[in-house]
């Protein structure tokens with residue numbers, strides 16, 4: 001297959017869809033690669049690194065989109081990219097369609113086949129292509145909280161871990177999945193007082209064991225969240241219902257019950273955010289204030305550490321990308337977990353949670369692919 005890698009164009013996005021190491025694997029498996037000049041610059045991989053493993057370097061994204069049968073990216077396509085996609089072309093990347101009807105329309109109109117990293121599953125029902133970036137974002141969320149808590153940033157002016165003789169900050173983490181666990185590791189490591197809230201008792205039980213009593217765990221109820229919010233210096237929003245818009249768990253009214261200068265870090269912003277007052281921000285201007293509460297809502301947090309993130313992402317996406325390159329759409333019917341990634345095909349929405357969030361008709365993936373009777 002002819003596979004294309006354009007340079008990422010989302011604001012402050014420095015990751016790349018294929019590292020030179022992955023490019024080498026594609027070529028070794030008999031595929032051809034077209035890579036936009038500068039695509040790997042953010043991870044210090046020049047055009048020569050891609051050329052050395054057999055990729056063809058092209059001068060523009062336009063040429064990549066025109067020639068490639070499959071486009072491998074990192075972030076959701078931007079408007080200038082929607083119009084370059086076409087029927088019969090595979091797009092393999094993060095999409096986060098639930099809160100983004102404009103992008104959904106762009107992809108539906110293009111006729112392309114869009115496979116979202118974030119809804120590919122594994123045998124346990126986990127999300128193997130989201131997990132590596134959630135590990136990164138979870139870890140970064142505590143760095144972001146520490147920075148936003150500084151007085152000159154508008155924060156309360158305290159150190160997450162305190163110092164001997166001075167109490168540590170209180171951190172609430174809502175959602176104890178991959179982001180939440182990695183955020184907790186960092187916060188505990190710094191000496192903060194950490195509470196994790198989840199709606200799954202089984203998950204809370206696992207977390208209790210994992211952290212051997214170093215974190216408090218609480219069930220996700222309105223009352224428990226309100227109670228913890230009143231005490232928290234920093235709160236990390238890390239919930240997910242795969243494919244769907246994030247549930248709203250903190251209302252604007254509850255901000256008045258928080259400590260002035262407390263911080264809300266909404267990692268779930270890419271699925272629309274779990275705080276009512278969240279809106280997406282970028283690294284250029286990552287925080288804003290509402291009712292005295294500092295909000296941090298960067299939708300592509302891992303883009304700031306592209307060397308770590310691109311390699312971690314490629315470790316997870318490579319086998320799936322190679323399967324798609326080898327078999328095309330047939331790879332989907334051979335792997336039910338990859339099939340779960342299919343969000344849009346030939347003008348139809350093929351993921352139930354995404355269709356519900358967008359209020360669009362849902363067509364089951366295999367039916368849309370024409371592989372079972374309608």
Ligand SMILES: NC(=O)C1=CN([C@@H]2O[C@H](COP(=O)(O)OP(=O)(O)OC[C@H]3O[C@@H](n4cnc5c(N)ncnc54)[C@H](O)[C@@H]3O)[C@@H](O)[C@H]2O)C=CC1
Pocket residue numbers: 118127130131133134137174175176177178179180197198199200203220238239240241246247249266267268269270271298299300301302
């Ligand atoms: N902003 C960014 O740059 C990034 C954002 N993310 C986002 O972070 C979010 C979390 O991702 P993961 O940790 O990988 O998901 P995950 O599926 O591993 O964990 C989500 C957790 O949320 C819990 N949950 C669901 N509804 C809840 C509720 N009402 N109350 C409390 N807990 C609830 C689930 O039980 C689960 O434990 C996703 O929206 C993901 O897209 C991930 C990476 C980067």
Ligand SMILES: CC(=O)C(=O)O
Pocket residue numbers: 094130133134270299300301302303
């Ligand atoms: C998962 C995601 O949104 C990101 O890595 O940017």
Ligand SMILES: [Mg+2]
Pocket residue numbers: 096270299300301
């Ligand atoms: Mg994102």
